[in-house]
Amino acid sequence: MQSPTHSAPIDPAAALSVVRVRVRFGETDLMGIVHHASYVSYLEVARIEWLRRRGVTYADWAAHGVHLPVVELSVKYRAPARFDEELDVHVSIAEIGAASVRFEYRIVRAVDGLLCTEGSTRLACIDAQLALRRISPEIAEFLRQPEHGP
Numbered sequence: 001m002q003s004p005t006h007s008a009p010i011d012p013a014a015a016l017s018v019v020r021v022r023v024r025f026g027e028t029d030l031m032g033i034v035h036h037a038s039y040v041s042y043l044e045v046a047r048i049e050w051l052r053r054r055g056v057t058y059a060d061w062a063a064h065g066v067h068l069p070v071v072e073l074s075v076k077y078r079a080p081a082r083f084d085e086e087l088d089v090h091v092s093i094a095e096i097g098a099a100s101v102r103f104e105y106r107i108v109r110a111v112d113g114l115l116c117t118e119g120s121t122r123l124a125c126i127d128a129q130l131a132l133r134r135i136s137p138e139i140a141e142f143l144r145q146p147e148h149g150p
Contacts, residue, residue, distance in 0.1 A: 015094070020110060021086070024083075033081070043121060050147070054146075065128045069126065073121050081116045088107070096144075
């Protein structure tokens with residue numbers, strides 16, 4: 001059963017950030033194609049940058065006892081990316097639930113916009129004792145903010 005979402009809708013324009021990553025050699029297989037597991041790291045890099053661009057670091061929240069572990073992950077591979085290519089990770093917050101948030105991602109090749117991967121993550125909100133914690137109205141409002149810049 002899905003947890004109820006906070007009542008205010010999410011503005012799609014405010015929800016989006018685009019984070020550029022360059023494929024490193026160690027993230028590829030013997031054919032020079034990005035290894036499937038490397039995409040999970042790209043999602044994390046983009047999600048952490050998404051927070052930073054809104055004025056908070058994950059460490060700030062953790063210091064206040066708010067943790068957001070990934071509890072659900074979905075990745076669909078559409079086209080290969082290769083060593084040294086630049087990829088734009090489009091990350092947006094899609095849902096703010098009572099005790100979780102869901103992000104959606106599209107990874108496109110920067111040079112031509114080819115969709116390489118799309119996916120989503122759900123993060124639970126827990127406290128320092130690992131107990132589920134409701135997302136406060138203040139945090140929900142923060143999550144609806146547009147980015148302040150890269």
